[in-house]
Amino acid sequence: MSSTKENDNFFEKVYAVARKIPYGRVTSYGAIAGYLGTRRSARMVGWAMNACNGREDVPAHRVVNRKGILTGKFHFGGTNLMQQLLESEGVEVYENQVVNFDELFWDPSEEPGDKFAEDQ
DNA sequence: AACGTGACAATAC
DNA sequence: AGTATTGCCACGT
Numbered sequence: 001m002s003s004t005k006e007n008d009n010f011f012e013k014v015y016a017v018a019r020k021i022p023y024g025r026v027t028s029y030g031a032i033a034g035y036l037g038t039r040r041s042a043r044m045v046g047w048a049m050n051a052c053n054g055r056e057d058v059p060a061h062r063v064v065n066r067k068g069i070l071t072g073k074f075h076f077g078g079t080n081l082m083q084q085l086l087e088s089e090g091v092e093v094y095e096n097q098v099v100n101f102d103e104l105f106w107d108p109s110e111e112p113g114d115k116f117a118e119d120q
Numbered sequence: 121a122a123c124g125t126g127a128c129a130a131t132a133c
Numbered sequence: 134a135g136t137a138t139t140g141c142c143a144c145g146t
Binding site for chain 2: 136139142144145
Binding site: 038039 | 140141142144
């Protein structure tokens, strides 16, 4: 106990967003960072993911870098587990890179709640 | 307490 | 255009 961390604000936010990533969809670190107000600190998002290594609640495999590359696939056990998970969700992955990343890209700002407008 | 690290991204040249 | 460097901020040692 000691310490007043209660919750890792920053990390919790990252987890919260990552948890909101829809099935079959992917997002980038910068998108999450930007949503948190720290676009330049995309590294921290990845760092937060590092701590998420053990939290099944955080689909880190749906988080890729700006190029749609599975940068942290090595952190999933060093295997293609991350790619397998994405493919299992219908996400095409080729050479550790997400295909149609532009279409599969999901922005936290688009977080549904009352809108279906996709082509707006 | 300080230094180094880190799953990125943007800017500069 | 691609390549190189800096910025960022918190965690780990």
